[in-house]
Amino acid sequence: MISVEDHAERVRKLVEPVLTRLRSGEDAEQPALDDALGRVLARDVLSPVDLPLFRNSQMDGYAVGSADVATLPVTLPVVGELAAGGTATPAFVPGTALRVMTGAPVPPGADVVVPVEETDTLEWPERGLTGQSVTIHRAGPSGRYVRERGSDLRTGELLAPAGVRLAPRHLGALAAAGVRSVPVRRRLRVAVLTTGAELIGAGDGRADDAPAAGKIFDANLTSLVAAVHECGAEVVLAERSGDDTAEFAGLLARATSAADLVLTSGGISRGAYEVVRETTEPLGGSIVHVGMQPGRPQATALVDGVPVLSFPGNPVSTQVSFLVFLRPLLREAAGLPALQPVTGALTTAVESPEGKRQFLRGILSPDGTVTTVAGPSSHLVAAMARANALIEIPTQTTSLAAGANVRVWIL
Amino acid sequence: MISVEDHAERVRKLVEPVLTRLRSGEDAEQPALDDALGRVLARDVLSPVDLPLFRNSQMDGYAVGSADVATLPVTLPVVGELAAGGTATPAFVPGTALRVMTGAPVPPGADVVVPVEETDTLEWPERGLTGQSVTIHRAGPSGRYVRERGSDLRTGELLAPAGVRLAPRHLGALAAAGVRSVPVRRRLRVAVLTTGAELIGAGDGRADDAPAAGKIFDANLTSLVAAVHECGAEVVLAERSGDDTAEFAGLLARATSAADLVLTSGGISRGAYEVVRETTEPLGGSIVHVGMQPGRPQATALVDGVPVLSFPGNPVSTQVSFLVFLRPLLREAAGLPALQPVTGALTTAVESPEGKRQFLRGILSPDGTVTTVAGPSSHLVAAMARANALIEIPTQTTSLAAGANVRVWIL
Known part of the structure; x- marks a missing residue:
């Protein structure tokens, strides 16, 4: 029996080379800016312009x-107009206003x-107001309300890291600098078996869609695919x-040829017909018992x-195995912030088996209970859907009274 | 001049009928389960099965x-095997084990x-172990390790609300119940003008891609589209x-015929050539000055x-206007949790104009400063990209010393 931390570390070591390859940016993609939301920059992007x-x-x-x-007030002739987007910019002549x-x-x-509010101009909106004069009541020092070229960022400076x-x-900011596409890390490619x-999928059962005797609808393919996404x-x-x-070995070969990482569910306990164990153990794979509930065999x-x-x-x-062991690594690879547990107060007493860190399904209320x-x-899949949090009961704790504080992972 | 709250309320009232229509589920879509991640259920889904x-x-x-x-220990003949997925389930005969x-x-x-660990079975994995006998050392009360039909959820009970x-x-859970597709709320359809x-887009400039004189690359179309997504x-x-x-009126007509909500940027200040104002004011639209910086005209x-x-x-x-006025409504429509500000301690003194709630760009550190x-x-678009938070300075506050606590909205 190994601890949750030890297995998490084992998983991290197993997956780390893949994450390192992604981080290196060697397989970077170059999507258009409009397709880059949520992607992770593979390299620094420097500004091509001021x-x-x-x-x-x-x-x-x-x-x-x-x-x-x-000296104020002062009246100046308005000799020209500077419009946004105008291609012909009149030159400035001292003693005049534009x-x-x-x-x-x-x-x-x-x-x-000088903002229009600080002049005698009454009607501003209509177009063309040159050939008149303006009386200025207030004005600031040199540079006021003038945005200098490059004052936000200069050519060659870091636009996005x-x-x-x-x-x-x-x-x-990338669009403002005229950048059309960006180098982003390839997404991690995952196969789910x-x-x-x-197991059958919905609609794979009998004609009337009720599953045949002994068959159940597969929850794991759907939940794992969604969790990866x-x-x-x-x-x-x-x-x-x-x-x-x-059959499984064939699928595994397809998976390893297409994916950076393969996830499987089932087939690793001590029962008969354990296809994952029977296939991976001869290839050097190992099955461990982790001190947790649910999720003992991994x-x-x-x-x-x-x-x-x-x-x-x-x-x-x-689902709990994914959340505990893989989610932190995938979130890190996708540039998502690490999730932190919160503290909640139990509304009822709980019991927990000794030597196992228990992850109970819970509902965290706004009041912190x-x-x-x-x-x-671990078959209560509908109850898992009703939960909004996992309650973590420490390994050596066998019972907690109502009101006790526990670590809670928000789902 | 109106307050941020008053304008937020005005925006909510404007958008509320659209949100109510979406919530009613009248335009619900029915995607396959694999395409439903992150969508919002339009109606309760009841379990079609136990x-x-x-x-x-x-x-x-x-x-x-x-x-x-x-009475234990007891030795029983093993007369048959119950395999997962097996279609032929042998009947149970008292005095025997399966x-x-x-x-x-x-x-x-x-x-x-009785778990295999609580028997004298030494070799479990190989297939076919009937015709032998098993000695049982430990056994629990009736029902132990038997999952009753419907014990998670019964037909007709609420699977997802x-x-x-x-x-x-x-x-x-939906997959486990054999559900293939679900009714989800239509996504809000937004047009961005x-x-x-x-303004030009990247690549819309001269042949060498440097923009023509007076032109700038449009940051807003890209950032607003991404923010909506x-x-x-x-x-x-x-x-x-x-x-x-x-030109604008033509685009606005296309927008209102295609979208639930139209967002525009620019064209509402008191300058000349204010196309949004010139187009919407005659149609009953109104421009207000909100006591905030940036984002005064709305x-x-x-x-x-x-x-x-x-x-x-x-x-x-x-960007700040979107974050303050629209993001909360869009997140609510998408079933995303409301974002809450955190408290941060300023590392330097700040000044703020009286009568305006200021939203400064900031970097929140893990230490809470x-x-x-x-x-x-408000033109510092690269600085906005460097920020990870907005610092909120209250309307009546004109200066804060280093160390003062402020509300911080994490970006």
Whole structure:
């Protein structure tokens, strides 16, 4: 029997080479910016331009020379207009004012923008207001309301660093710099294989869709595929295997040729017909008993150089195993923040087997109390859906009174 | 000038009818389970079956009658085998044992499963172990290690409630019940229109891709589309408009015919060439000044029955406006949890204009301190990308010393 930490470390070591390869960016992809949300930058992206691209106005108003507004009030002739997006920028002539829109280029010599509110202009919106004059009541020092070229970021400076998970604000800055596509880490490619002669998919049963005697609908293929997707990885193969070792070995070969990582469920306990064990043990894989409930048997193997992580087949065991051992690694690979447990107060007493860290399904309330959902049995898949949290009972704890504080992992 | 709360309430009222329509489920879609991760259930889904589907074994071991194991140890003949997925389930005969695998059906009469560890069985894995006998050292009361049919959930009971955002555990339970597809709320359809004669997309500039004089790359279309996607809504139109009112009005008509909600950026300040204002004000839209920085001008309209929410055009103003006014509503519509601010301690003193709630860009450190990034100017789009948080400075606060606690919204 090994501890949860020891097995987690074993899984990390098994998967680490794959994560290192992804992090190295050697297989980087180059999606268009619009397809890059949530992807992780493979390399630093430096700005190809100055931001802002040119000196421009922060306000609607008048571009003037600071020398001309040293004494106030002052009346200046308005000799031209600077419109945002205008391609012809009039030159600045000292002793005059240029009407200017927010974002419009401010020509050399004009070093202050006077907001329209600080002038005698009554009607601003209509177009064309040159050939008149403006009286300025207030003006600031040189540079006021003028955004200098490169004042946000200069050409060659870091726009977005390697390893960042691209959020809207990063994509906005990349777009502002005219970047069209970005190098992102390839997503981890995962194959999911569930095993068990009893498993069928919905619609694979009899004509009336009720399963044949002894068959059950496979919860694990669906929940594992969704869990992999939720962690930002890709599913390249998702198949169900019966209890025939040749069938499973064939699927495993397909999986290892297509994926960075293979997940399996079922077939590793001490029963007969344990196809995962029968296939991976001869290849050097090992099955361990982990001091946890659910999820006692766990297996790892390296098949054709590809890590194979095998969970027990009960649906709750499968889901809890994924959450405990693989989710942290996949989230890290996808640039997602590490999840931290919170503290909850039990509403009822709980018992727990000695020597096992128990992960009970619970409902965490906004008031910080947490209530167990159904019992600890690992087949209670509907109860797992009702839960919003896992309650962690320490290995050496065999009972806790109502009110006791426990670690809670929000689902 | 109105408060942030008042404008948020105005936006909520504008958008609420659309959200109510989505919540009603009247336009529900019915994706396959594998395409339903992260979608919001439109209606309660009741279980079409009992879970478990049939009485089955929780352990690998022997199914026996409790009367036969009342006195221990006892030796019983093993007369048959119950395999998971086996279609022929041997009947139970009192005074005998049936070898049973985890998940295999347990026939009537056999009411206890004795785990293999509690017997004299030495070699379990090989197939076929009938015709021998087993000596049982320990056995529990009637029902031990037997999972009764329907003990997790009964036919017609609630499998997943309306309004739940489907996570892997829900999909697992639905799959376990043989559900193939689920009714989910339609995603909110959003159109995004950015405005400004100065805006170009990357690659829309001159042949060498440097923008023409006075042009800038549009950050807002990219960041708003990404922000909408991040909140679980759909973007049905994303277009850039120059400062021509006919061009904008044409795009707005396309937007209102395709979308539940239209977002615009730019064109609402008091400058000339304000196409959003010029188009929506005659249709009853209104522009307000909100006591916040950035994001002072904000506009709302109802055009052809479709809410139009207009943000100012500076890229940081656009992003902050989205985060403050729209993100909470979109997250609610997508079944995502409400985001809560955290408290951070300022590393440096800050100043803030009176009468405006300021949202400064900041970097929140793991130690709970928060540092401003660059200045408050709303064109600093690269600085926004460097930030990981918004620092909220209250409306009436004009200065805060280093060490002061502030509300921080994690980005």
